[in-house]
Amino acid sequence: MKVRGKKRLECGETVDNPEIVSEVMKLINEFLNRIEKHKNVLLSSGTTPFDFAINAVSNWSSKAIVIAKSDEIIMELELTGHNVGRTMIELLSQARERWLEIHRLELEELIRKLRSNEISIIITGEPFNSNKSFMVHLYTTHLAIEIERVAGAKGATIHMSLTGFKGTHIITPKLLDDEKLRAMQYGLLLTDGSIHEGSYPIMSTNQLWQAVTFTLVFPGKVYASIIGLSLNEDDVGITWRLRAVDYKGMFKGRAEVAERVLELNDGDFMGFLLLAVLCDGDIDVRKRMIRLTMGESKRGLWGDVIERLVDYGFREDDGKRRKAYRVWESKAVAVARKMLCDPVIRSMIEDLSELPDAEKLKRLIGLADMEVRSLGRSMVEVVDGVWMSINVHSSGTIQLRVVRRNYEDARKIWEKLRGAGYDARLRKYGEVFVVRINMGEVERHPELAVKVCGVLRRLYEEGLSERSTGRAQSMAKVVERLGCRDHA
Numbered sequence: 293m294k295v296r297g298k299k300r301l302e303c304g305e306t307v308d309n310p311e312i313v314s315e316v317m318k319l320i321n322e323f324l325n326r327i328e329k330h331k332n333v334l335l336s337s338g339t340t341p342f343d344f345a346i347n348a349v350s351n352w353s354s355k356a357i358v359i360a361k362s363d364e365i366i367m368e369l370e371l372t373g374h375n376v377g378r379t380m381i382e383l384l385s386q387a388r389e390r391w392l393e394i395h396r397l398e399l400e401e402l403i404r405k406l407r408s409n410e411i412s413i414i415i416t417g418e419p420f421n422s423n424k425s426f427m428v429h430l431y432t433t434h435l436a437i438e439i440e441r442v443a444g445a446k447g448a449t450i451h452m453s454l455t456g457f458k459g460t461h462i463i464t465p466k467l468l469d470d471e472k473l474r475a476m477q478y479g480l481l482l483t484d485g486s487i488h489e490g491s492y493p494i495m496s497t498n499q500l501w502q503a504v505t506f507t508l509v510f511p512g513k514v515y516a517s518i519i520g521l522s523l524n525e526d527d528v529g530i531t532w533r534l535r536a537v538d539y540k541g542m543f544k545g546r547a548e549v550a551e552r553v554l555e556l557n558d559g560d561f562m563g564f565l566l567l568a569v570l571c572d573g574d575i576d577v578r579k580r581m582i583r584l585t586m587g588e589s590k591r592g593l594w595g596d597v598i599e600r601l602v603d604y605g606f607r608e609d610d611g612k613r614r615k616a617y618r619v620w621e622s623k624a625v626a627v628a629r630k631m632l633c634d635p636v637i638r639s640m641i642e643d644l645s646e647l648p649d650a651e652k653l654k655r656l657i658g659l660a661d662m663e664v665r666s667l668g669r670s671m672v673e674v675v676d677g678v679w680m681s682i683n684v685h686s687s688g689t690i691q692l693r694v695v696r697r698n699y700e701d702a703r704k705i706w707e708k709l710r711g712a713g714y715d716a717r718l719r720k721y722g723e724v725f726v727v728r729i730n731m732g733e734v735e736r737h738p739e740l741a742v743k744v745c746g747v748l749r750r751l752y753e754e755g756l757s758e759r760s761t762g763r764a765q766s767m768a769k770v771v772e773r774l775g776c777r778d779h780a
Contacts (some may be wrong), residue, residue: 300436301414301429315419319428319439320406322448327403327521333528340523341528342388345383348648349500353377355646368640369508371468373643375565376507380460380500380516384530387457387518395454398432411498412738417441450523451531459517461537466511468636474552475560476509478565481549482594493536493543498522498529501650502571508640509567512538519531546593553597561600566631566641575628575655580662582624584617591615599613607698618697628660670751672743675712678705680729688769690744692729699725735774745776 308315327334333341353374405411423443430437436453466473481487484502485495495506496519507514515535522529543549557729562578569575572585584601586594598608598617605623609616619627638657645653664765671679672692680692694739696702702718702725715733719726734740752767 300431301416303412303414307415310450312415312419313319313442316413316415316428319441319448320413321424323428323430323437323439323450323523324403324406325643326450326525327399329525330523330528335396337392340388340396341393342384342391342530344648345500345530346384346388349377349381349384352565352647353381353472358780363635363639365636368465369640372464372467372503372645373508373640376462376464376504379460380503383460383516383518387454387530390456391454392405394434394456396437398435399452402430402432402435402437403764418742431445432458447525451520452523453520454518457518459533460542462507462514464507464514466513467508471519471560472563472634473509473511473639475556475563476567478549478553478556479564480506480509480571480589481543481546482553482564482597483571485570487543487545487549488535491541491543493539495534497532499649501644501647501653503532503534504644504647506534506536506569510536510539512536526768550593550595550597554600562630563631563637565604569631570652571598573652575652575659577655577658577662580621580624580659582619582659586617587614591729607696607701609697620697625659628656631659632660670747672740672747674714674729674740674743675708678708680727682744682751683749683771684751684766688766688773689731690734690770691731692734692744694727696725696727697723701725702727714740731770731773741774741776745771748774748776 313579330341334341334342355374369414402411405477408448411430414429414431416425416429417440418424419426422441425443426441428439430439434455436455438451438453440449440451442449468476471481478495480495481493484497485493485506488494493510495502497503497506507516511778513536515537517533518530519533520531522531553561556564569582569584572586573582575582584606591598601617601619602608604627605619606617607619609618632641641653641655644650645657671681674692678694678695682691683691685691694702696705699720706716706718706727709729714729714737717728717730719728734744748767748771752771
């Protein structure tokens, strides 16, 4: 079943177990279904999988660059990116011609042989263990197709490698300082990028914006090539392969990169986090949330880098196979703004967001531009490092609260408050854990009442200035009950 040749797998022993054959046919049928679904671009004599990308990159790279302020670095960065786009169009056009001349015809012949049982099918993996990978391999002269049942998940991934495509070297100038570049390089290398056996930084990607970004973040000579297609449920993606030629030997391995991340200052760490979130994360503008997701192996690789995420408000949610680190609401907006605070980097992200597959970049910009009340405007520091929001009720009472999605985080806060002498309560509400201090407990601690009164007086004045009569009246009741005038 698994005898490896020089570049491709070779047939080993014949497998005729009907149960294994059944599992194989499930994957073969999934392959044929996706071919049928995308036949307009895969089997057409006039349309190819490369046409959409050619048009999209052409429109993007030819658009006019308008700089509101005369910033030469920003202008040069955008011009460089668009020049990269034009080189990508050349590669896409060459791939289009070869697809029509060779690959499409071989794919048609492969499908015919599959339907008439005239082709050898090579299999690897565990056909009966859904928690492990199982893969079907199909070969023609210029095609190598891998149909993989994803371990622990439904469905399959289908990748079609294409031989005969020649790549090219893309040369870009260095337009950002070394510290910013290095931080963003780390962000790529610890997510979708990796380090080749020859010690070159490399990345394979189906996303146009990532391909352009790699050349800008690794200035100098980058070898770029098209190596295949991904047959997805909704589309056919083009797989790019990029290698930073001038960076050979600069990174010994990803573990070393993770250690270097810990040495970054706060500003540069945001550059690392920017690329990490855009590659391995997700941004939800409506929920005001940034999420990073990683499996156990990557969680182990990141190690103490996770602690720095926690410092910026990220909280861990356990999953069966993957861990998610989320930051919510005003803290998420603050993180988004910090990631885009450098005007040159923000301009680069805004320009790349115009590419059709860069929706995540658009969402990050949208989150950073959201108007939110400043963090801490209705919060008070009860003990060192523990800030609690002041919730004012119309009855003229208040409650101090901290909300956490992770029980351990909430329990640590509760224990710290109890250790300081506060009768704090911890309770679960739905999917969150709330630590609270009631008004009577605030009254019992004069030093805390003084802090709360200072915040309430400011909120009362804001309520009057905003003509929020009901809100101001509620504040007035609390101010009177707590005796804030006496504290003043």
